[in-house]
Amino acid sequence: MDVIMRSLPLLLLVLTSSLGQETPKRGSLLYPYGISEGDKTTPVLDDGASLELAISVDFKFFSQTYKSLYVNNNGVISFKIAVSQYTPDAFPLTNGQTFVTPYWGDVDNELTGMVYYRESTDTSLLQTITRDMEQYLTDLHFTATWAFIVTWDKVAYYGSKSSKVNTFQAVLTTDGNRCFTIFNYEDIQWTTGTASDGDASTGLGGISAQAGFNSGDATHYFNIPGSRTNEILNITSTSNVNTPGRWVFRVDDFKVPGGCAFQANFAKVGETFWKDSGCTSKCQCEATGEVTCVAESCPQSTNCRSSGPYFQCKVQEKICF
Template sequence: MKSSFAVLLLMAGAVRSVVPAQDDEPLLYPYGLDQHDHKNPKLDDGASKKLSLSVPFTFYGKEHRSLYVNNNGVISFSSRVNQYTPDPFPLADGRTFVAPYWGDVDNVLGGEVFYRETTEPALLQRITKSINQYFPTIPYTATWAFVATWDHVAYYGSTSNKGNTFQAALTTDTKMSFIILNYADIQWTSGLASGGDPDTGLGGTPAHAGFNSGDESNFYNIPGSRTEAIINITKTSNVNVPGRWVFQVDKFKVTGVPTEEPKIPDSKSCWL
């Protein structure tokens, strides 16, 4: 376990959904204490308790009735993930999780990790509208959602006030399942223990984004993962909305083509 640093920044539970997505709607779904969110403990490499779900969520052919929201940018279905330096998918140990932005978050130094399970009609209507737009041949009406938001979270060893804000929304109609990943503000890619620079949050082994089903065939690495280019994930998409990636996950299916090649700042392209 890495040693704790002094608290530099404690973020309040305010709603931060200000980045446009489409039709003047915010990129992020509402979150924060006034949305009745829960907060993860202030703990480096920490996680939520095991969270029981009111409905099963199907992830690559397997129903899950519980999950963990991990501070290090991961939602896992089988066990907590305290690993802070990301590995590429597929993982040799068969862990099952989605990684919105797997990196060395330290919410003791700054930021909050929020989450809630919800059937709030306005949110479900908004999610339904998005899924219908991105998957026009699939009839879908959301009946449940789980929203996790990492709000201006700091990186381990930080000597700056940089923070990352990103979100994952899981949704189902009890038959089909989708995950929406929203990236509002990405300012760092790696923590000190992953080889990153404490002043910039860059270098070392950068963060990773994608999905791992637990087998060796069903996985997806969002372009730019574990390279410097992941910092530009706010500008890329597979649904033509910068900063948003959407996947149908009840069965393995990668939809859409990235709208922008993720470029390394002041360097060559990393597109594979």
């Protein structure tokens, strides 16, 4: 955990747009947000967070039930305590902290941007979420009865000397029994603040943002591909439901639609990979969400190479003299 205390920059707040006028652009994956939608905002404060927010439903996350949460400026929704940490640690965090992290990075909305949130039972919103879920999870017949929406709108990174901003959204939703999260990524231009060794001019490098889930123990956690690497910059083009920029998860009994959660990482249905650095155990993600593995080594003329969180047997490169 970071223990560095940072003094607040003596900068005037610069808003990129007027409060109450934030609405998703045409074709956006984002659900409606902003003051005009009844949203509240977190404090305009580097590493700030909301107060503890009571919610009107029991929300189950990794089999534990919660009745309150915190919205944290640094891209985290947490269930037990507020999170001021700005450099993301690798999951799992085993100190009991429970995170939903659409994009855990060093947000500084004192420079620019706002963090909006609301609890909602609005019929129109719930119907839209239901239609989306029916598109992705046709066999579950999910009907949303409640949602909690958090939107990080055009937020800057700490130490920024550029105009780069990120816009993304996390949605918690339930039908009164099953619980899901939806992550929507509108525009991702930076990965790292300067206190996490990022470049002030580019917002890149250093320890990049983390996306995923942490239950607080050593077993139940998940990383979206690219987390804590520069590849997280491309999250707007990735998905587990064939909609670039959107990820959907069942979180009461954790499942990843469209693939498998194996060793806390994602594999698409039908994907084959080797789980070990020696490429001795070949695995495949089945349509059931289970991974099956058999003893099988790389074919001749191939080498075992790292490929994302797993390994692949790749053709040996020819060396010309």
